[in-house]
Amino acid sequence: MNAHTSFPASEFVAPLRQRQWADASPQVMLCRRVIDxxxxxxxxxxxxxxxRMFCFNAGQYVLLRLSIDGLEVTRPYSVASPPTRPLDLQITVKRTPGGLVSNWLHDNLRSGDEIRIEGPLGSFKLDGFASAKLLFLAGGSGITPLMxxxxMLTDRAFxxxxxxxxxxxSPxxxxxxSELDALAARFPNLGVTFLCSKGGPSRTGPSGRIDGSMLLRLVPDLAKRAVYTCGPEPYMTALRDGFDEVGVKPLAYYEESFGGYPSGVAPDDFAISSFVHFAKSGLEHRCAPGETLxxxxxKCGVYVPTACQQGVxxxxxIAKLSGEVAMCDLGGLTSEEKSAGYILACCSRAQGTVSVDL
Structure with a gap:
């Protein structure tokens, strides 16, 4: 009599696939734990x-749909947990002074609460390797998709x-x-450097802001690496300027940024007389200075689906039929979509008269 009974793998795989959560429709999620x-x-x-199990690519984000004081709001947050651990999903949120959603989450969301989450979304993802040498560059909360x-990489011991x-x-x-220190100690092929713009009396390691010379000093083989980077726009601008400064191009470059207007764009750029014509609706609207489409x-009662409202x-x-806009997008459109004439209504401001396919 056999002591072991074998079962076809398909008997386990099929039920798991049926339970996967991988579409962009909103789902009710249960908060299991809050970690400081x-x-x-x-x-x-x-x-x-x-x-259900979570199925996504490392680097993608989800949308939180919340009702705060009677106001329906949506915010994007990168997934910090890896796809190799599909039984839970984690987001890591920094409290922002004056931030509606981040403060509400910190002050109100507790274990046992339910929340609606939509995703996964986003084209910033690690689903292949452009090089056997990788460089991750993170600024502030930009560590979350890179984490x-x-x-994922350490779980699979690549x-x-x-x-x-x-x-x-600061430190x-x-x-x-603590987790990054432990991973670096466990995996000799993982090098972690914390770069603090402000040091302290017990601070060891490099200090200062990221620039070209700092990059080359910390990563001499920069030109042989594929770069993945995420952070606030000032940090991303400093990185781009740093690469230009030293004249070094990595093998591949992928970025995700958030917050603020892109470099070189000021609110005064939008203070011109402008109109938007909604072609399908037959409506025209005179825009106030700085008003987005x-x-x-x-204001005209024309429906536009929206989520992050940050150009992400x-x-x-929407399709632009004619005219010019100043668009402060943060990666929400591909180069192909831009070439095809698409713009993002949440971060586009008419420059003169603009016609859109709405």
């Missing part, structure tokens, strides 16, 4: 209320040469520090 990461950062751990990548340079204001602002559409997610993509 730093003095102003918390991680929220979710599981699917419908008992998903680091966790034989890659990986360097992570994490720029923060107390380093998110995931999304604002104009709402691409939900409010």
């Amino acid at each position: 990461e730093t003095h102003n950062v918390k991680t929220f751990v979710f599981s699917a209320a419908s008992d 998903s990548m680091v966790r 034989d890659l040469d990986l360097r992570l340079i994490y720029s923060v204001r 107390r602002d380093i998110i995931f520090r 999304l604002d104009a559409a709402r 997610c691409g939900t409010c993509r």
Whole structure:
């Protein structure tokens, strides 16, 4: 009599696939745990209320749909957990002074609460390797999608040469520090550098802001690496300027940024007389200085689907028929979509008279 009974793998795989959560429709999630990461950062751990597994690419984000004081709001947050751990989903949120959603999450969301989450979304993802040498560059909260990548790579023990340079204001602002230290000690092919713009009496290691000379000093083989980077726009601008400064191009370059107007664009650039014509609706609206096309559409009663309202997610993509706009997008459109004449209503402002396909 056989002591062991074998079962076809398909009997296990098929049910798991049926339970996967991989479409962009909103799902009810249950908050399982809240973790204090730093003095102003918390991680929220979710599981699917419908008992599904999470299927996404490391680097992608989700949309949180919330009702705060009667106001329906949506915000994008990168997934910090890796796809190799599909039973929960984690987002890591920094409290922003005056921030509606981040403050609400920190002050109100507790274990056992339900919340609607939509995703996964985003084209910033690690689903292949352009090189056996990788360089991750993170600024502040930009560590979150890169942490998903680091966790996935170490979970699967990939034989890659990986360097992570994490720029923060001070040592107390380093998110995931103990985990990153432990991973670097466990995996000799993972090098982690914390770059603090402000040091302290007990601070060891490099200090200062990221620039070209700092990059070359920390990563001499920069030209042989594929770069993945995420951070606020000033940080991203400093990185781009740094690469130009030293005249070094990495083998590949992928970025995700958030917050603020792009470099060189000022609010005064929008202070011109402008009109938007909604072609399908037959309506025309005179725009106030700085008013976005999304604002104009709402005032006219023209529906535009929207989510992040920061030029990131691409939900409010519309076709521009004529005219010029100043668009402050943060990666919500591909180069092909821009070439085809698409713009994002949430971060586009008419320059003169503009006609859109709405």
